[in-house]
Amino acid sequence: MVLSEKQKELIERIGVFHEHKGMQPLVGRIIGLMLIHDNAEVTFDEIVDLLGVSKSAVSNALTFLQAKERVVYTTKPGDRKRYFKLKIHDWKENFTKDIVGIVEIQKFLAEVLEERKDKDSEFCAQMRDFSNFLEFFRHEIPSLFERFKKKYS
Amino acid sequence: MVLSEKQKELIERIGVFHEHKGMQPLVGRIIGLMLIHDNAEVTFDEIVDLLGVSKSAVSNALTFLQAKERVVYTTKPGDRKRYFKLKIHDWKENFTKDIVGIVEIQKFLAEVLEERKDKDSEFCAQMRDFSNFLEFFRHEIPSLFERFKKKYS
DNA sequence: ATTTTGGTTCTCTTTTTACAGAACTAACAA
DNA sequence: TTGTTAGTTCTGTAAAAAGAGAACCAAAAT
Known part of the structure; x- marks a missing residue:
């Protein structure tokens, strides 16, 4: 998936919204990405690529989001990747x-x-x-x- | 006024509570102080003395709290001090x-x-x-x- | 007129945050 | 067995936050 300018801008705004609630910047942006992503789920390196951030930052942010029970991941048979998604449910x-x-x-x-x-x-x-x-x-x-x-x- | 150990500890806890909500440390502690202060109002230098912080920090924190409409001050005739209090009302x-x-x-x-x-x-x-x-x-x-x-x- | 009071503003320092980058690890793949 | 993938952890660092301290200012007191 490739992000449109509008989508990028929306992710940023969702990001700062969450920053104001005390979350760290990247965490808010990941939430934004998961909300606008076509599949409503993202892999680790999609986050890295689409948001242009380091693996370590993504790892920490995802650990945080899972600890807060805001995110879960599923797996697919024959695929080692994790598919992270919001627990919007x-x-x-x-x-x-x-x-x-x-x-x-x-x-x-x-x-x-x-x-x-x-x-x-x-x-x-x-x-x-x-x-x-x-x-x-x-x-x-x-x-x-x-x-x-x-x-x- | 002099603060008891229990009061000091309560102020700290109220402080970290507000920190978690995204406020800066001193701001939360000032709210705590105003809550527990016998007179329910404090002067500028009472804050400096009781919390042991600098004038500049207090000035900034009070400006912030007033901007957020959480605090107001009143004055008393023949007294130049401002008496700051929570807008608990x-x-x-x-x-x-x-x-x-x-x-x-x-x-x-x-x-x-x-x-x-x-x-x-x-x-x-x-x-x-x-x-x-x-x-x-x-x-x-x-x-x-x-x-x-x-x-x- | 100058000193004091009550507070503000500016500059500098310390601390914390947020993240990068590289090394590492466990599972699987060739 | 060596390499690759998917992610974690560790160490370093740039930037931002939080506050100290001194200089400053306006109003009031002496």
Whole structure:
């Protein structure tokens, strides 16, 4: 496969988007490549060739993506290459992980509220509000998926 | 104010939590300090003293936090110091920003779906699912706040 | 008028990140 | 058995991030 200018540019933009989320540049670009690749899966050296980066960088990035459960590989009989692809099927899990990541602040709010002496201050009241909301939201996630399912069926 | 060991350690943990979200170390620690500080507000040189960092670092971090609308300062009559504090009151806005940040991937999914040739593949179907869900979720946010409000009143 | 305060900005240094390149390894192939 | 393929790991390095320290500045105090 050869990338069009438009595809290259889209990969870059997907790359920087993921950089902003704290991923290292190449990781974001690999995600982009996997999204736009015609076969929806790429081999190790396709990544090397198409993105023009070193094998070591690709190896590390793929290890990372597999550890984060964002990518898996399959193999084909009589072919030693690995075919890496996004676990897009698991979008619910990934989305949930992202949400959990932001809701996690609640844990610290609770600790802070525990530690503070001015429990009945406006400041603490607002923290409690936020904390309660996060708690509420966390429990709402499953029902969110359900309501979505109901709507689209 | 002088920080207890427990408070120091909590600030550190809140700091690394925010680092993981892509903020620079000191920024996260300042958030931590503002959360645990008895007065819920800190002056410039309290930050310098309590966290043991340079004025320049504090100045930059505070500029950043104000630009991101996470912090404001107030002043007191006959006192030139600025009293910086978290805009914890705006937790809804901040939370929404975080959510929008993760939902933003939808924009790229749409572009990718536009660009791909295999529209009726399993891969595209899953992307559409996810994309539709994100769209759905985005519209659900206000109702989420409402349902929370209803529950706690 | 000059000193102090509260903070900003500039330059330099340290540390960390992100990656290249080469050496290496395990499985298979000739 | 030697070579090739597919990837990993190790070592070095360029670039970027994070912050220190000093110079600087404006407003207020003396």
